[in-house]
Each structure stands twice: as C-alpha cells, then as structure tokens.
Amino acid sequence: MGTSRYRPGSLVRQQRKQKALKAGMYTFLVLASLPIIVGYLWLIVGAFSGNFVFGFVPQGFTLENWSFLWKPPSPAWPNIWRTVLNTFILAFGVTAVVVVVSTLGAYVISRMQFPGRSLILASTLILHAFPAITLLIALYYILRILGLLDTLIGVILVRAGLMVPFSIWVMKGFFDDVPWDIEMSALVDGATRFQTFWRVMLPLVGPGIAAIAIFAFMSGWAEFIFLVTFVRSPDAWTLTSYINAIIGNYRFTNYGLLAAVSLFYMVPVLLFFLFTQKFLMRVTVGGLKGGR
Amino acid sequence: MASLRLEGLTKRFGNVVAVNGLSLAVDDGGFIALLGPSGCGKTTTLLMIAGIYRPTAGKIYFDDVLMNDVAPKDRYVGLVFQSYALYPHMTVFQNIAFPLRLAKRSREEIERKVKEVAALTKIEKLLARRPGQLSGGQQQRVALCRALVKEPEILLLDEPLSNLDARLRIETRAEIKRLQRELGITTILVTHDQVEAMTMAERIAVMHDGVLQQYDPPGVLYDRPKNLFVASFIGDPPMNLVPVRVLEQGGRLILSADGFQFSLGEELREGLSPLVGQEVVLGLRPEDLLLSREERPEGIPGEVFLTEPLGGGILVHFAFGEVKLRVLAPREQPVEVGDRLWIVPQGEKVHVFGPDGRSLREADAAA
Numbered sequence: 001m002g003t004s005r006y007r008p009g010s011l012v013r014q015q016r017k018q019k020a021l022k023a024g025m026y027t028f029l030v031l032a033s034l035p036i037i038v039g040y041l042w043l044i045v046g047a048f049s050g051n052f053v054f055g056f057v058p059q060g061f062t063l064e065n066w067s068f069l070w071k072p073p074s075p076a077w078p079n080i081w082r083t084v085l086n087t088f089i090l091a092f093g094v095t096a097v098v099v100v101v102s103t104l105g106a107y108v109i110s111r112m113q114f115p116g117r118s119l120i121l122a123s124t125l126i127l128h129a130f131p132a133i134t135l136l137i138a139l140y141y142i143l144r145i146l147g148l149l150d151t152l153i154g155v156i157l158v159r160a161g162l163m164v165p166f167s168i169w170v171m172k173g174f175f176d177d178v179p180w181d182i183e184m185s186a187l188v189d190g191a192t193r194f195q196t197f198w199r200v201m202l203p204l205v206g207p208g209i210a211a212i213a214i215f216a217f218m219s220g221w222a223e224f225i226f227l228v229t230f231v232r233s234p235d236a237w238t239l240t241s242y243i244n245a246i247i248g249n250y251r252f253t254n255y256g257l258l259a260a261v262s263l264f265y266m267v268p269v270l271l272f273f274l275f276t277q278k279f280l281m282r283v284t285v286g287g288l289k290g291g292r
Numbered sequence: 293m294a295s296l297r298l299e300g301l302t303k304r305f306g307n308v309v310a311v312n313g314l315s316l317a318v319d320d321g322g323f324i325a326l327l328g329p330s331g332c333g334k335t336t337t338l339l340m341i342a343g344i345y346r347p348t349a350g351k352i353y354f355d356d357v358l359m360n361d362v363a364p365k366d367r368y369v370g371l372v373f374q375s376y377a378l379y380p381h382m383t384v385f386q387n388i389a390f391p392l393r394l395a396k397r398s399r400e401e402i403e404r405k406v407k408e409v410a411a412l413t414k415i416e417k418l419l420a421r422r423p424g425q426l427s428g429g430q431q432q433r434v435a436l437c438r439a440l441v442k443e444p445e446i447l448l449l450d451e452p453l454s455n456l457d458a459r460l461r462i463e464t465r466a467e468i469k470r471l472q473r474e475l476g477i478t479t480i481l482v483t484h485d486q487v488e489a490m491t492m493a494e495r496i497a498v499m500h501d502g503v504l505q506q507y508d509p510p511g512v513l514y515d516r517p518k519n520l521f522v523a524s525f526i527g528d529p530p531m532n533l534v535p536v537r538v539l540e541q542g543g544r545l546i547l548s549a550d551g552f553q554f555s556l557g558e559e560l561r562e563g564l565s566p567l568v569g570q571e572v573v574l575g576l577r578p579e580d581l582l583l584s585r586e587e588r589p590e591g592i593p594g595e596v597f598l599t600e601p602l603g604g605g606i607l608v609h610f611a612f613g614e615v616k617l618r619v620l621a622p623r624e625q626p627v628e629v630g631d632r633l634w635i636v637p638q639g640e641k642v643h644v645f646g647p648d649g650r651s652l653r654e655a656d657a658a659a
C-alpha cells in the first residue's frame with residue numbers, strides 16, 4: 001500500500017513525449033502534401049497572371065487568360081461551351097451505362113445461381129487488372145467496324161466497358177450485405193422478382209450506386225487516352241482534348257491559358273463531388289436484427 | 293383461411309438433406325408449431341410453404357390445391373421472419389402498406405387497413421418512424437402487422453419471439469395467441485423453444501435432423517413421447533435418462549446400473565421381457581418423482597448431493613455412482629445436502645426406451 005504506482009514526474013514525461021511525437025507527425029504530413037498544395041496554388045495564381053518569369057513563375061494580374069470563354073484562342077478550335085457540353089455528355093454517358101449495367105449484373109451475380117457464375121466473377125477481376133492501353137489498337141478496329149470511331153458514343157462505351165468490372169465488384173458487395181430475409185419478405189409480400197429488385201433492393205444499395213456513379217463520372221470526366229486516340233474532329237472534343245491541344249499545338253505553351261482552362265475544368269468536378277458526397281455518407285441500413 | 297397438407301416433403305441442398313419425407317396436415321384455422329433444435333429443417337419447411345424454396349420432392353397442398361409451382365406472391369401467406377426483415381428505407385406505415393400497394397389497392401383502403409392492423413397490435417403511434425428507430429419488440433409488431441395486413445390464408449412465424457427479452461416474450465406469446473384466436477388464421481410457428489411451442493400451439497411437430505419425430509398435442513408429447521429424442525427435448529427440467537440393463541430376478545424385471553436398481557411394475561413387462569440382458573434407457577421426469585423420508589419398497593434409496601431452489605420448487609440432485617437423477621420437490625419439503633431419501637417413481641409415468649430409442653410404451657400401445 002505505502003507507495004503508489006502513480007508517479008507524477010514520469011507521467012508528465014510520457015505526455016511530453018506524446019506531444020513531441022504528434023508535432024513530428026504533423027510536420028511530416030505538411031511537408032509531404034506541400035507539392036500538391038503548391039501545384040494547385042500555381043494553377044489558381046497562374047490562371048490570373050499576365051506573364052511568367054522564366055516561363056513559369058506567375059506575375060501580375062489579368063483576366064486575359066479567360067478570354068477563351070467567349071472567343072476560341074485559335075480559329076481551328078471549337079467553341080468552349082460545345083466542348084463543355086461534350087465533356088458532360090461523356091461523363092454522364094459513362095455514368096449511366098456503368099450504373100445500369102453493373103447494378104443489374106451485380107444483383108444477378110450476388111443473388112442467383114447459374115452455370116458460369118464463378119467464372120464470370122473471376123473474369124471481372126482479371127478484366128479490371130487488364131491495362132486498358134493494351135486494348136487501344138484492337139478497340140480502334142472494333143470501333144471502326146461499328147462506325148463509332150470519332151464519336152463520343154464510342155468513347156463512352158469503351159470507358160464504361162472498362163469501368164463495369166470494378167463497379168460490379170463494388171455493387172456485388174453492397175447486394176451481398178442486404179439480408180436474404182428482406183428479399184424473401186418482399187417476395188412473400190406479393191412482389192415479383194423485378195419489383196423486389198426495384199422497390200426493395202435498389203433503395204438499400206443506394207450508397208453503392210452513388211459510389212460507382214461518382215467513380216464513373218470522374219473517370220468519364222478525366223478520360224484522355226481514348227479521346228485523343230479515337231476522336232479527331234474538334235466537334236467532338238472534350239475539355240481534356242482542349243487542354244491537350246493547348247499543350248501540344250503552340251510552339252510555346254501558354255501557361256496562363258493552360259492554368260485558366262485547367263481551373264475551369266476542375267470546377268464542375270469539385271461541385272459534383274460536394275453534391276454527391278452526402279449520398280456516399282448516407283447509409284440506410286437499420287432495423288435488421290438477428291438474421292442467420 | 294386455408295388448410296395445409298404436406299406429403300413426403302423433402303429438401304436437399306447439395307448433399308445435405310435438410311427436410312426428409314415430412315408429412316403432416318393442419319386444419320383450417322389450426323395453430324401448430326414446428327419444434328426442434330437449430331438445423332433440424334423447420335425453417336426450411338416454412339420457406340417451402342411460403343414458396344421461397346422449391347421442394348426437392350413431395351407435395352404442398354393449400355385447401356387440397358397443389359402449391360408446389362405457385363409463386364410466393366400467389367400463395368397468400370404472411371411470413372414473420374426471425375430478423376423481422378423490415379424494409380429499412382421505408383417508414384413503418386410504408387412497411388405495413390407494402391403488400392397492399394403491390395396488390396394495387398386504393399389509397400383509402402390502404403390507409404384504413406394499415407390503421408386497423410396497427411391498432412390491433414397497438415403501434416398506431418409509430419407509423420411515421422423508420423424501423424431503425426424502433427425497439428426489438430416494436431419491430432416485431434410491425435413485422436406481424438405487415439404479415440396480417442393482407443389477410444393471409446396462412447400465417448407463418450419463424451422464431452418470432454427469440455429476439456425479444458424474456459418479459460416481452462411472455463407478453464408477446466399471449467398476444468400472438470390471442471390474435472390467432474380472434475382472426476382464426478391457420479398458423480404455423482417455427483421455434484426451438486419448447487415453452488413457446490407448448491404454450492401457443494394446438495399441435496406440435498417435433499423435428500430432428502430433417503425428420504418428423506412426433507406430431508401431437510402438447511400434452512401427448514409430454515406424457516407419451518414416442519422416442520428418446522422427443523423425451524429429452526420436451527420438458528424442463530429435462531427428463532432423467534438413465535442407461536440401464538434389463539435383468540430378471542426372482543420372476544421380477546429389474547433395471548440396473550452401477551449403484552442403481554429399479555424394479556418395474558407389471559405394466560411394461562410385456563415389452564421388456566424380450567430385452568432381458570440388453571441395454572435400455574429408463575426415462576423419469578423430475579416432476580414425476582416423489583421423495584420420501586421413510587423406507588418404501590418400490591423406492592430407490594439415494595443421497596442428496598446438490599439442491600437448486602427454483603422459487604416454486606426445489607430441484608434435488610441425487611447421485612448413484614455414475615447415475616445422476618434430478619427430482620423436482622415441492623417448496624414445502626425441506627431437503628438438505630447429505631439427506632438420505634427414497635425416490636418413488638409413479639408407476640404409470642415411467643418411460644422405457646428400447647435399444648432403437650423407441651418408447652416401449654408406444655410398442656405396447658401399438659400392439
């Protein structure tokens with residue numbers, strides 16, 4: 001009893017050590033993320049700068065870089081709003097195809113027994129690991145035969161096709177998490193299999209759909225390699241083609257224009273993310289006790 | 293309401309036989325229980341009746357109409373799952389209304405019926421909530437409402453009480469029984485809890501490893517278990533089951549084990565005579581044994597080694613070498629550890645099970 005195990009001096013030393021450790025971790029994390037922060041800062045400052053010292057250090061303030069909004073920087077280039085529309089068509093097109101195909105596919109794979117089920121499961125994983133770039137030439141020929149070369153639909157199908165395996169995996173996980181009892185209950189309550197899927201299962205995997213939709217949208221929005229390979233005509237350009245043209249078509253890259261268009265390119269994604277994030281966070285699973 | 297008949301119902305999952313040749317009938321408006329330990333095939337049976345599982349063999353009749361290939365939605369059954377299986381994204385009202393909306397009933401009718409059935413189980417105040425905001429007991433009521441609202445021909449209850457706490461379980465038990473009486477719906481209750489089955493059902497089908505063991509009213513199951521499984525499963529505290537050898541001594545049949553001897557009356561003589569020299573199992577219910585301080589010729593002398601007060605009575609444990617016996621003594625009877633007492637079986641309440649596990653009483657009855 002006489003001596004207590006709690007010695008104030010040693011406890012204080014412990015706490016100091018923990019504080020020092022924490023400070024160290026923060027310093028490391030700040031330093032590690034500095035390049036990214038500087039990159040974005042350059043983008044924002046550069047978009048409003050008139051000239052660049054040594055070619056890339058921004059200086060001064062101007063809105064000149066944003067003139068692309070009303071006047072194409074080069075007569076050969078399309079109207080920017082046409083390009084924006086194309087970008088949205090591509091991103092939403094990919095999203096729509098991915099969501100419809102992978103939700104239906106994942107439901108079947110999760111819930112139904114049929115020959116070849118495990119083969120399909122395994123192959124979706126392999127397909128996902130397949131580097132898309134190796135398909136470039138084959139896809140070029142396929143699209144040419146289908147008459148989809150130089151169209152957005154062609155790119156949408158290719159991009160969506162590459163997203164679907166991954167999305168099916170994600171969605172299968174969400175469907176697997178819905179208890180069988182709930183589905184059986186709907187069937188007994190008088191629903192057909194499709195009504196069960198539509199009215200009971202789909203609302204319960206909403207967060208999953210939101211997740212794959214966001215991934216699909218982002219990948220469509222950021223699509224680059226298939227666009228520059230398959231789409232030539234300026235009428236079908238998207239913002240990535242546009243930025244690619246800024247980097248490639250001038251003898252000296254116009255950094256101000258590049259920064260402004262890049263910033264412009266980022267804004268919808270940020271807005272989209274802010275808007276959809278709450279769907280990702282909302283999880284409506286409750287009232288499921290017990291189960292077998 | 294409908295009557296139900298199962299004929300040779302069998303369900304295999306791969307190599308596992310979940311239900312094997314189950315045949316039974318339920319009268320219109322009857323209330324039966326499928327009772328057995330987990331994995332005995334009772335839930336599988338229920339899901340076959342509901343139309344979720346397709347039987348591997350056998351037939352299901354509702355009102356003498358073959359139901360095997362009828363889709364669940366056309367069977368007009370109400371099913372309450374153990375997990376309740378409420379739709380988490382819908383409110384309580386929407387949950388209960390779901391079957392009616394699928395049946396395309398009018399908005400007014402839905403409103404009226406949901407309110408009616410909610411009043412029946414006293415959950416009117418919860419209609420705007422979501423399942424996640426309800427207690428287990430409330431969820432259970434919602435699930436029951438959802439099953440009742442479409443006025444099912446047959447109500448199927450899969451372990452409806454096992455997720456409730458002890459007190460609520462007793463209340464809900466009585467309530468379901470009352471509702472079933474009032475509405476007169478043919479009801480099948482699946483449970484592993486013998487008290488639930490005994491208190492609620494008119495007839496109980498005891499199942500084990502997918503095979504029906506006995507299908508009788510609760511009293512018959514208790515008094516005349518057909519085999520060792522039913523005997524050991526029904527009754528709390530469980531029946532004493534003592535492996536003994538049949539011996540003949542001076543014209544009397546004696547059941548004997550290490551440190552334990554029990555001489556039989558005439559009643560079981562006929563069934564036991566051919567088994568002299570063989571092992572059988574003696575079954576004695578703890579509540580059918582009397583304790584006596586005076587020596588009794590038909591009694592078995594023993595020493596108390598443990599007592600468990602149960603409130604209403606005392607569970608007294610005796611040991612005879614390897615053999616242990618439990619006796620339920622009335623509270624008024626003072627029993628202390630170390631007491632030497634005579635255990636007196638009631639002649640007509642002695643069970644003996646042959647080497648195949650079948651009750652010899654049943655053999656008598658059959659002969």
